[in-house]
Amino acid sequence: MLHxxxxxxxxxxxxxxxxxxxxxxxAIILHQMKTLTGDAAPAAGAAIAIRDLSFNYGRLKVIxxxxxxxxxxxxxxxxxxxxxxxxxxxxxxxxxxxxxGGSIRCLGQAPSPAHAxxxxxxxxxxxxxxxxxxxxxxxxxARIYGMKDNSQRARRVEEVIRLVDLWSRRRTSVLKLSxxxxxxxxxxxxxxxxxxxxFLDEPTVGLDPELRAHFxxxxxxxxxxxxxxxxxxHTMDDAAHCQQLVFLRQGKVIAQGAPxxxxxxxxxxxxxxxxxxxxxxxxxxxxxxxx
Amino acid sequence: xxxxxxxxxxxxxxxxxxDRRTIAxxxxxxxxxxxxxxxxxxxxxxxxxIFPAILAVLILFFGFLLTGIxxxxxxxxxxxxxxxxxxxxxxxxxxxxxxxxLLFALIQTLIIFFYMVYVLDITYRGELxxxxxxxxxIGAGAVCLGTFFSVFARNEFQMMQFIPLVIVPQIFLCxxxxxxxxMPEYLQWAAKFLPLTYGVDGIRALMxxxxxxxxxxxxxxxxxxxxxxxxxLASLTLRRTSAG
Numbered sequence: 001m002l003h004x005x006x007x008x009x010x011x012x013x014x015x016x017x018x019x020x021x022x023x024x025x026x027a028i029i030l031h032q033m034k035t036l037t038g039d040a041a042p043a044a045g046a047a048i049a050i051r052d053l054s055f056n057y058g059r060l061k062v063i064x065x066x067x068x069x070x071x072x073x074x075x076x077x078x079x080x081x082x083x084x085x086x087x088x089x090x091x092x093x094x095x096x097x098x099x100x101g102g103s104i105r106c107l108g109q110a111p112s113p114a115h116a117x118x119x120x121x122x123x124x125x126x127x128x129x130x131x132x133x134x135x136x137x138x139x140x141x142a143r144i145y146g147m148k149d150n151s152q153r154a155r156r157v158e159e160v161i162r163l164v165d166l167w168s169r170r171r172t173s174v175l176k177l178s179x180x181x182x183x184x185x186x187x188x189x190x191x192x193x194x195x196x197x198x199f200l201d202e203p204t205v206g207l208d209p210e211l212r213a214h215f216x217x218x219x220x221x222x223x224x225x226x227x228x229x230x231x232x233x234h235t236m237d238d239a240a241h242c243q244q245l246v247f248l249r250q251g252k253v254i255a256q257g258a259p260x261x262x263x264x265x266x267x268x269x270x271x272x273x274x275x276x277x278x279x280x281x282x283x284x285x286x287x288x289x290x291x
Numbered sequence: 292x293x294x295x296x297x298x299x300x301x302x303x304x305x306x307x308x309x310d311r312r313t314i315a316x317x318x319x320x321x322x323x324x325x326x327x328x329x330x331x332x333x334x335x336x337x338x339x340x341i342f343p344a345i346l347a348v349l350i351l352f353f354g355f356l357l358t359g360i361x362x363x364x365x366x367x368x369x370x371x372x373x374x375x376x377x378x379x380x381x382x383x384x385x386x387x388x389x390x391x392x393l394l395f396a397l398i399q400t401l402i403i404f405f406y407m408v409y410v411l412d413i414t415y416r417g418e419l420x421x422x423x424x425x426x427x428x429i430g431a432g433a434v435c436l437g438t439f440f441s442v443f444a445r446n447e448f449q450m451m452q453f454i455p456l457v458i459v460p461q462i463f464l465c466x467x468x469x470x471x472x473x474m475p476e477y478l479q480w481a482a483k484f485l486p487l488t489y490g491v492d493g494i495r496a497l498m499x500x501x502x503x504x505x506x507x508x509x510x511x512x513x514x515x516x517x518x519x520x521x522x523x524l525a526s527l528t529l530r531r532t533s534a535g
Contacts, residue, residue, distance in 0.1 A: 095376065096372060096376055116376060116377055117378045121373065121376040123369050125368075125369045127369030127372065128368075129302065130368070131306045131307075131309045131310045132305060133309075136305060140302050141373075141377070143294075144374070144379050145377060148294070173309065189373075
């Protein structure tokens with residue numbers, strides 16, 4: 001299964017490379033301009049619609065007038081260095097932080113306990129009950145997300161445990177699991193109630209390449225089934241897997257688009273996403289100097 | 292109280308049951324303390340007199356400590372944030388903690404009670420079930436107090452410092468060491484606002500004077516009101532969202 005995932009990964013990468021050469025630079029720049037100025041009209045039925053969002057920790061501006069839209073059924077990557085505001089943005093969207101300004105709409109509603117059932121949240125740290133077994137952790141989250149029917153819940157819990165490949169360890173305490181296994185349990189807890197919108201905060205951090213490919217294969221299956229995934233990461237490897245990306249820096253969106261579009265915008269055919277990220281940083285700095 | 296309250300309570304119970312070392316400590320610590328009380332007070336009449344008040348103090352202490360630290364762990368492990376991002380209400384979370392930890396606080400007090408009555412041969416008056424019901428009430432207050440104060444602590448170190456701040460003054464002012472009526476008037480006033488004062492008065496009336504729960508309506512009412520108010524306050528202070 002993991003081997004297949006790797007082949008799929010390579011194929012997807014080839015398609016993206018192909019796209020890179022076929023998209024016109026003019027169209028990309030127009031797209032970027034719209035994103036950066038935030039004047040694009042809100043798309044009907046956007047999974048996430050954020051307008052002029054701001055958030056401060058004391059005097060520190062963590063999110064600074066950020067606007068973005070996420071179409072439903074896409075894997076949407078939030079990419080940026082440490083401290084760029086990725087986790088804060090996810091916590092704002094999950095309703096765990098109150099914005100200082102602006103608005104957030106998740107599936108058409110402001111974040112609230114009432115809409116929490118439609119959302120899955122995987123925090124950066126595994127955040128699991130260490131003494132409980134894999135099965136008990138996932139079962140607990142299935143219950144609190146409203147899966148009341150016992151047989152239906154038991155079937156789904158088993159399905160999720162098998163999906164994260166921990167069936168043989170289902171009765172093991174989380175305390176005794178490796179870091180990667182804990183990440184898998186954490187993912188299981190976030191997806192058990194089959195939410196249409198998933199917030200995944202650095203889901204692949206600390207995972208080995210094989211496990212990362214396994215995770216991405218599952219994320220692709222979820223988006224194929226119509227789930228919207230918001231994934232934060234600081235690695236370019238993760239970014240390449242996302243259908244759409246925003247580059248975040250100092251709480252602002254510096255660019256948005258498909259990975260191939262962002263790479264192509266640099267004007268260099270062999271540009272990596274890292275090159276693209278640096279290109280947009282320099283572009284933003286140059287624009288700032290001009291002003 | 293919804294099914295989520297019981298789901299959270301069930302999870303807390305399962306968590307503690309799976310932690311064998313903690314379970315062993317939950318049983319051993321009350322036994323060690325009860326033995327110490329029994330051995331350190333050789334005068335049987337004095338022991339009979341002081342035992343109900345010590346029982347009330349220990350219920351408060353264990354309930355506060357156990358719940359406060361556990362609730363804090365929930366915060367530091369990130370599971371509290373995960374719960375707050377879920378559809379459960381804040382009252383479900385605090386109520387679940389109350390139910391879950393009340394069970395363990397009750398087990399600890401039963402261990403102390405039966406050990407001192409049957410092993411250390413303490414004599415008491417009053418009906419056993421009424422004494423146990425009153426112990427549950429003190430335990431509920433203790434659990435709510437622990438949950439409430441853990442909301443204000445950001446780490447275990449801060450939580451530990453709430454013990455001398457919250458528990459020790461109550462021990463001095465509840466009438467365990469000296470009758471409240473002989474204290475300066477301002478301390479008598481202060482004692483009226485502390486739950487342990489009512490816990491000690493009530494349990495002494497039940498165990499030493501052989502009164503029943505109806506006779507100590509004031510103490511029962513104040514302790515119940517105290518638990519309810521703290522439960523509501525704890526859920527109100529547990530912020531789902533924090534402003535920047």
